[in-house]
Amino acid sequence: MKVAFQTLGCRVNVYDSEAMIEMFKKDGYELVDFNESADVYVINTCTVTNMGDKKSRQYISRAKRKNPQATVAVVGCYSQVSKEDVMEIPGVDVILGSRNKSDIVYHVNQARAEKRQIVEVTDKLILNSKFEDLGVTGYEGKTRAFLKIQDGCNRFCTYCIIPYARGGLSSKNPEKVLDEIRKLSEEGYTEVILSGIHIASYGHDLQEKWDLLDLLDQIEDIDGIRRVRIGSIEPMFFKEGRMDRIVKLTKLCPHFHLSLQSGSDRTLQRMNRRYTAGDFEEVVAELRQKMPDVSITTDVIVGFPGESEEEFQETFDFLGRLNLTKVHTFKYSQRKGTPAYQMKDQVSGEIKDIRSKQIMTQSNEKETVFLESYLGKxxxxxxxxxxxxxxxxxxxxxxxxxxxxxxxxxxxxxxxxxxxxxxxxxxxxxx
Ligand code: SF4
CATH class of the missing domain: 2.40.50 (OB fold (Dihydrolipoamide Acetyltransferase, E2P))
Structure with missing residues (x-):
């Protein structure tokens, strides 16, 4: 039996797909390319923008065209948020929500045998803080291993569908995380990347409260692991008295992707981000002072509702001053189901294009300067x-x-x- 996967969206979705692929392989399936004819097609969807929904639907039709007899399973964020819509798409046999992926092989096999549609979508996911442990890590080559340590988010930034699509904050048991890292080290991996949707809140949902920093402290003692990276993280993680402990960590890599989103306090407030541009700047300055060679990258959203020319200019000037290694620019995209969808003063596509190009050009210039500073070193x-x-x-x-x-x-x-x-x-x- 052949299975083909199509994964949309973020890195966490990529790990989830890798874990599901492993489950299918263990059941005797052979993995083939999505463009080939397969017995089972799995589309791990994204719903972060309306475009994510559209693409998810396109892949579902493509799978059915490739093999009309195939079993099509639609999993992840789009099925979670728009279960009814997915159920109505012709030819979808299995629909699983964001935290219903661990039994995918069972559900697919059952749908094939019984020739009926199976729907498993946990409702009210936002109230559910159970971590769905898919038990497998993702690997990049033979040197780095990824570990998903956390899922979901309780922050409710006004543009973001994630709390609704992936549910509330849920953390993987720290002992399990540490055990898996020990195993990875025994297998010869020397670098691990800890990732999740909002890893700054890691452990805060656990009965016995943990913090990402506690986990990083414990990894210091695992022989064989030489480098630890953390995925995108909120700047405020570095406040709250953590900085002194962070700089003592010998394995934590000096590369941080700090999500900024805007350099204008007024925009940040409308986004419901819980820091100011000044807070962000302080964190960057402190990191640079205490961690030699630190490289800081970030994300910025342009054209958020109500972003005036003046607010955009504040962001542009802020980034100009900060000299970050790289800025990933996203044009705000209206997402139904989020508070920002309803906000007035939506910014036109034309203005978003102009602003995004300005930030990209600035970022490319800064990146070159940063890279050039390493010549001869x-x-x-x-x-x-x-x-x-x-x-x-x-x-x-x-x-x-x-x-x-x-x-x-x-x-x-x-x-x-x-x-x-x-x-x-x-x-x-x-x-
Ligand atoms: S912190 Fe905000 S942007 Fe990030 S996942 Fe949570 S709600 Fe979304």
Whole structure:
């Protein structure tokens, strides 16, 4: 039996798909490309924008066109938020919500055998803080392993559907997280990436309260693990008295993706973000002062409802002053079911385009300056898979480095001198 996957949306969805693929393989399924004819198609959907919904529907029709006899399973955020809509799409056999993925193989096999539609979507997900442990981590090459340690969010930013689509904050049991990291270390992994939807709140839902920092402290003691990265995180995590403990961690990589969203306090307030631009700036300054070589990247949304020319300019000037390594720009997209959908003064697509281009151009310039500052310096690089004598790896602060070598250097940490740069990576040589 053949199964094909299509995954939309965020990194967390990618991990969930990897876990589900493993479950199908264990049941004897062979994984094939989504464009091939398969017996089962799984579409792990996204609903973060209306475009996510549209794309999810397109993949469902594409699967049915490829093999009209196939079983089609639609899982994840779109099925969670719009279960009824998905049920009405012709040819959908299995519909599973955001926290109903662990029994996917059982449901698919049952739908095939009984030739009926199966719907398993936990209602009122926002009140549900049970972590659905899919038990498998995602791997990138043979050097880095991803661990989803948390799901859902209780923050309710006004533009975001996630609390409704993925439910409330739910954290993976810390002992299980630590056990999995120990196992990864025994298998030879030296770098782990902790990720989730809102990892800054990790552990706050657990009976015995934990904090992400407690987890990071414990990982310090796991032999074999040399680097720990954390996914996108809210700037305020670095406040609340944590900074001094954070800078003592020897394994935590000095690369942070701090979500800013706007450099204007008025916009941030309408977004229901719980910090000011000043708070963000303080965190950046402190990190730079206490962590040499720290690299800070961020996300910005342009064209949020009511974003005036003046507010946008505040964001633009703020970013101009901060000199971050990279700014990922998103054009605000109206999402039904969120408070911002109803807000007045929606910004036109044309203005969003202009603003987004301005931020991107600024970001590219800043990135080049940051990369150029490494010319002539040396960095410790963990090398990943290479082909034909060309290898790529990453420094602790997440700079991508290319070297030429005929040796097998995969999984090795090697001191590398930076001798040049390309558009999005540095060129290195061994010292
Ligand atoms: S913090 Fe805000 S933007 Fe992030 S997932 Fe939660 S609600 Fe969405």
């Amino acid at each position: 040396s960095l410790m690089v963990l090398y990943e898979e290479g082909k034909g004598g060309i290898h790529f790896g990453y420094s602790a602060n997440y700079l991508k480095i290319r070297v030429e070598s005929n040796e097998d250097i995969q999984g090795k940490y090697l001191e590398t001198k930076i001798v040049g740069l390309n558009e999005d990576y540095l060129i290195g040589e061994f010292i």
